[in-house]
Amino acid sequence: MRVVKVAIAGLGGVGRATAELLLSRRGRYREVYATDVRLAAACGSRSGRADPDGLEASDLDALEDGRTGPDFIAASGADILIEAGPSDFRTGGPGLVYIHASLSAGLDTIVVSKGALVHSGSALRQLAKSTGATLKLSGAAASALPTIDLLEHSLKGCRVVRVEGILNATTNYLLDAMTTRGIDFHEALRQAQAGGFAEANPSNDVDGWDTAAKLVLIANFGLGADLTMEDVQVEGIGSVTMDRVQAWRADGVVPKLVGELSWPDGLLRATVGIRTYPTKDPLSQVGGKDKAIRILTEEMGETIAIASGKEPMATAAAALKDLESLLAMRAAGPSSD
The missing domain is CATH 3.40.50.720 (NAD(P)-binding Rossmann-like Domain)
Incomplete structure (x- = not known):
């Protein structure tokens, strides 16, 4: 053996x-x-x-x-x-x-x-x-969450048009708590830290850097790009107020912190920021500490994966x-x- x-x-x-x-x-x-x-x-x-x-x-x-x-x-x-x-x-x-x-x-x-x-x-x-x-x-x-696996195996050979990912569990939990339970950012963060799944210093998560890092890995190792963190336009969720949450609810949309890869004019663009989705969109249904990715290709259309595994x-x-x-x-x- x-x-x-x-x-x-x-x-x-x-x-x-x-x-x-x-x-x-x-x-x-x-x-x-x-x-x-x-x-x-x-x-x-x-x-x-x-x-x-x-x-x-x-x-x-x-x-x-x-x-x-x-x-x-x-x-x-x-x-x-x-x-x-x-x-x-x-x-x-x-x-x-x-x-x-x-x-x-x-x-x-x-x-x-x-x-x-x-x-x-x-x-x-x-x-x-x-x-x-x-x-x-x-x-x-x-x-x-299968990210590079999807690109290397399930979608092998396809031309990728866009990638959208809810890649950070902490920020997804915080936004979900604010929109579904009506608590403000600081209280949601306090509860996440008390539950042991938000860091004592959560800046990398809430400021969007953890999502940006994962987006760089997906681009470089899954799509053969050569991005650096400086190439990613990054926005976090720390500025989200209850007024914004109430406005989103009135409009019937759900906010998510999303990392996105796209190719406008043929050039790769990488962004991290808050996106809002109608309630019928599958990404709007990704709650709590779950993560998700949506990959659009020319040949196979839209592929979505959602993961809810517990850490570690x-x-x-x-x-x-x-x-x-x-x-x-x-x-x-x-x-x-």
């Missing part, structure tokens, strides 16, 4: 959920892919653990100080890296050093934190191409969807004989 060793860099909520879900699916990997998948290493910012025979879930509660960093991952003998650390699109760190080292070594790499891909996506794509590594990013590009499990499952894709590729290769 083939042995594949996986390392996870980043042991926050998503990283731990990914590790635990991976360990629970080892039987599936043996049965479906004839592969013994071992968690060879896992680390956070200050500590980690490695075992060539594979870690167990209990090992994640007994990490060893100082065992972290790209050199630690390389020494583990891992074949695949799952990078799930904090995301910072302004610097690319801390994930960028892990991803760069992994791709440089020719390791297939699954990225969950989008910061490095937004900051240095073009360079990382070229690096992966030069070393023959595969770079996957379902967890970074809206997690449970939804993102962990998205990362392991990428892992199964890599396992399938290996099982179909020459080494499967």
Whole structure:
């Protein structure tokens, strides 16, 4: 039976959920892919653990100080890296050093934190191409919502006319709370923070930057563009007042924070801002913490996907969807004989 060793860099909520879900699916990997998948290493910012025979879930509660960093991952003998650390699109760190080292070594790499891909996506794509590594990013590009998957597989070969995405769960919850329950922005935010799904500093979400980052990934990795964050026109929801909400309700429309890609005059345009939809439009029905994407193509018309997975499990499952894709590729290769 083939042995594949996986390392996870980043042991926050998503990283731990990914590790635990991976360990629970080892039987599936043996049965479906004839592969013994071992968690060879896992680390956070200050500590980690490695075992060539594979870690167990209990090992994640007994990490060893100082065992972290790209050199630690390389020494583990891992074949695949799952990078799930904090995301910072302004610097690319801390994930960028892990991803760069992994791709440089020719390791297939699954990225969950989008910061490095937004900051240095073009360079990382070229690096992966030069070393023959595969770079996957379902967890970074809206997690449970299939975005790049739709473009790479379901709509392959079609000419994309427009992409609209409700890509941030926090802002969708806030706007939904304001329009359906009549509470103001600050109260909706307080409730979201108390519920644990809005950050203590929610600026990246409410100012539209998280949506912009995901839009850049969809454009660059799904459509072969070369956008930067500076190319995206960004508006958030912090200025939404109850007067505006009441006006929208009077007009029979529903507001959503939407990332949009379009090609007016043949040039790619990327925007993030509030769009309003009539109640019969499917995007108006995307409530709470759900996400959605609508892709219009010349050949297949309109395709809509809506996702409502709970975090952090939804993102962990998205990362392991990428892992199964890599396992399938290996099982179909020459080494499967």
